[in-house]
Amino acid sequence: MKRLKNWRLFSLLAALTVFLAGCGQEELSTLLPAGQVGQDQFNLLLLSSAIMLLVIIVVVIIYLISLVRFRRSKVGEDHMPEQVEGSHTLELIWTTIPIILVLILAVPTVYYTYKLGDVTAMGAVDEDGNAENLVVDVTAKLYWWEFEYPDLGIVTAQELVVPMDEKVYFNLLAADVKHSFWIPAVGGKLDTNVENVNKFYLTFEKDSKNLKDGVFYGKCAELCGPSHALMDFKVKTMPRAEFDQWVVAMQATDGQMADADATDGEALFAQSCIGCHAVSGVGTTGAAGPNLATFGDRNRVAGYMDHTEESIKEWIKDTQKYKPGNTMPSFPQYSEAELDALAVYLMGLKVEE
């Protein structure tokens, strides 16, 4: 008995420590919401946790009292308890109260379900026929993400760039197998199915500049093959004005030439890489490999490796080693000098200053 009691105390302490220690990291924790959607969901979490905690407390109190009071060692070896059949009053109470608790939770649940599922404003246009809201078409592929901005004529990959403080609408689709699009800190996930486009919206209310890596983390949340764990993407949020600048810069990447120190790499790239990887941000979705127009601005290679020239070289030499099952071929035939040239060239692909 003593053991049991001690353990309970210990577990309570442990739980408390965890509570205090942990809201997780700002760039990927659902407990530090960085947008209205995530905030709504967090509020629901608080409400449901409170109700559930109440239930747990009631149960544990009754449980502990009976454990202490009605032990055979206490009531005596020969004690014959009264054989109670039941109690209608009690049964009524513990049927009614849970129903009330469930209703308290059910009302906001239904409300938020409709609120978060509302995408009617998605196709709205103003008087000039321009889209009122930013729409991003997300295509999930083994194991990378493509982001097209259909109204702006640009496309990027692996790093989603969005303006702050407005609803951003998403069209989600998978190109090969099912994936799921999740930015934990900003809001819940939605699957990218293979046969139909899913639509939802998110709002981003924190500037990613202030974060550890300058980005929010995005995850693939549906098992999609060996490298499911490595199918990360990043999200850069910025004020609307900055975003507009970024869009202009992206639109200007078409036909851009590399700096003088990277021409060797550019030539190499044009020989073999360009077939799958575009370096112009102007275009539409449907590429075989990620668009690299903003490669130098990103903070990861292949979605998760350190953003260094060394990583680029390692990756190109043996892609399967780092992301098993991905569709990019390895290029072990490249010399060290060629790899260096490629890395320099890729690092120079930037639209941000």
Added chain:
Amino acid sequence: MSSVAQKRSFGATVWDWMTTVDHKKIGILYLLGGLFFFVLGGIEALIIRLQLLKPNNDLVSAGLFNELITMHGTTMIFLAAMPILFGLMNAIMPLQIGARDVAFPFINSLGLWMFIFGGIFLNLSWFFGQVPDAGWTSYTSLAITSEGHGIDFYAIGLQIAGGGTLMAGINFLVTIINMRAPGMTYMRMPLFTWTTFVASALILFAFPPLTIGLFMLTFDRLFGGNFFDHTMGGNTIIWEHIFWIFGHPEVYILILPAFGIFSEVFPIFARKRLFGYASMVFATVLIGFLGFMVWAHHMFTVGLGPTANAIFAVATMAIAVPTGVKIFNWLLTIWGGSIKVTVPMLYALGFIPSFVMGGVTGIMQGAAPLDYQLHDSYFIVAHFHYVIVGGVVLGIFSGMTLWWPKMFGVMLSETLGKWTFWFFFIGFHLTFLIQHWLGFWGMPRRVWTYMDGQGWNSANFISTIGAMLMGIGVIIFLINVIKSHVQKKPVPNDPWGDGRTLEWAIPSPPPFYNFAQTPLVRGLDSVWIEKQEGNESGLTPAEPVQDIHMPNGSIIPFLMTLGIFVAGFGAMYRLETSWGLPVLVLGLFFTFATMSARSLKDDLGFYVKKEQVLKDLKEKGGKI
């Protein structure tokens, strides 16, 4: 088939077990088979946890990790939890209703062998090096494109095992409907029998969709079907619906019998009648019914639209009400009782807080918008382990220790049992409590590794330590089993002293015909009533001692299943080998031939003579 113990050759013993139709022996085989797969699935779990011990770990490769999680889930659900529960149901339920066997002893044996061969088929994939790797849910866009024969092993293996489950379900239903002893009305049935009844009904309605789903998966992969190929007009969401129409009732198929076990354990060790019996029965039936209305809560993020999500969210929350009724009834059962903390009771007491935790997190995920965050994160991993380990596995351990003496005639050591409990229980909470937070912190499930610097390191480390403690607990349990069977002390009819239901009034282990005379049941907790009224034997016979009709053993179930097993390999290799098709045809033909043999040959069973029954009674010291 004689009740007289005699020395037999090893071969004869094996033959006896292969041909047995005795529900108690089949129960033991289910139990041992299930325990084997439980250990196997546990080893897979430990490797999973060791891989996640630290960031960027490379203990196993990405592909192997996906195979491990798939096989861990599939093994634990289909080959460990369900068979062990079937073992207990088989061994105990007929005793609880005063029956001499189940309704269909032959089909009972067939179900057993289909489980065993299905399990072997599935796990042979390890030896072929082509292991299922699309998760236990096997979502079809991934499952269709998965290379090698891994998914085929999954689909065909589960098809075989699932067929066995369906048969077991129908068998239990008919047994309970038709074979209750005189006076055993529905509202006098022990709760374990009730939950067996409801779980069996769920099996009957949940497994046919799985059969169809697996059939379509097999045909898509091996026979040119297009059900799930969206380029040919197929639709992968159909699989998700079908899988969860089966999958959600499946978790109730697992948890309801565990509820039944606890409903037996609390009254025995609190020496007090189950509080609110009628509402317990009603809650069980209601949970079973609602279990079919909520499958889409596994699919909140699939994009079914707000209306569907809202409806399924509210339906899901409704299940909390009958479950809550059960929890409070158990609490009120021990309230005012005389609690003796034996090992089965320890598990039951550990179950209440653990399961409440798992239940409330379930409600949280029932809130659809919140589930958008929690779905497919480590939170869900924590949640379903809290209900399945904290509910089902604790129930299984409780039930096994409770009925082990009845099934085997051997009492397990209480001391070692307590060690098992504490290691397992502490390990369990250590492993899974922290995983709720991993989910909050953005860690998706089914990831084979994770990068450093995301704040997940120490939580994963703690979780792995917990898993090892659970492993130690299971090892102690196995030692306990071996040690107790070596010592083999004889066990009385009612080793726990406060048995309330019919199984505690007959010898441990019972004679193969169970009851020398069919008992007359005069109320709930029949044996308890008899004993309170001074009838020490606990039984009032409903008939004079007479000849007892029993079924014959048969090897046909074994052979029938063997045919399907062989045909499975034929189907799998039909496309790339020349022997595939002939083997498929031969296997199926063999099965049909054995089936026809069964149909054509009259099997009327045999009679145990009255004299034999009297002799047994005298030896056991019972009175007539």
Added chain:
Amino acid sequence: MDLNKKFTPETWPANPERATLEAKNKFVGFWLFIAGEVILFSTLFGVYIALKDKGISGPEFSAQELYELPLVFVMTMLLLTSSLTSVFAMYHMKNYNFKKMQIWLSVTAFLGLGFLMLEVYEFAHYAQLGFTYNNSAFSSAFFTLVGTHGFHVAIGLVWITLLIFRNAKRGLNLYNATKYYTFSLYWHFIDVVWVFIFTVVYLMGVVG
């Protein structure tokens, strides 16, 4: 149970298919099995409805263009009639008239065989047109639903043939009465499923 016990129409019990505990078990068990089968076919119907006309390679393979209603009508009549003849057989079973029961069951089997042969012809015909199993999601769903029903018919035929020959010499007893009775239940069930297939697949297919 004594297989050799001789009955007369007078001593033959009113419900011979449920006269013993074993028989009662089989009777209840078989009803439950049919309940499971209902779910099985419901799932197949659901899949068929969801995949109807999906992925077809040309308009000639749409449900509206493809199906041959006259043929299906003949099949329907055959199966419905066979259900009726099995009712006659059970009537004679209850009256302990073994010979007539066997005759009516044979008629049932022949009608069933006719149905099955027409179905095989139908399938072969569609396949010849190019509407094969792997043509589209629609074709997979069609052949699986209707084919599963056809497979049930085939199993039923093997079953009743075995029963007719196995018991030809020894006549009715309480052991095989249940077997005959469960067969007739099974046959009615197959018939009901076909009525749904006729309506949902063929009629609604042609109507559009």
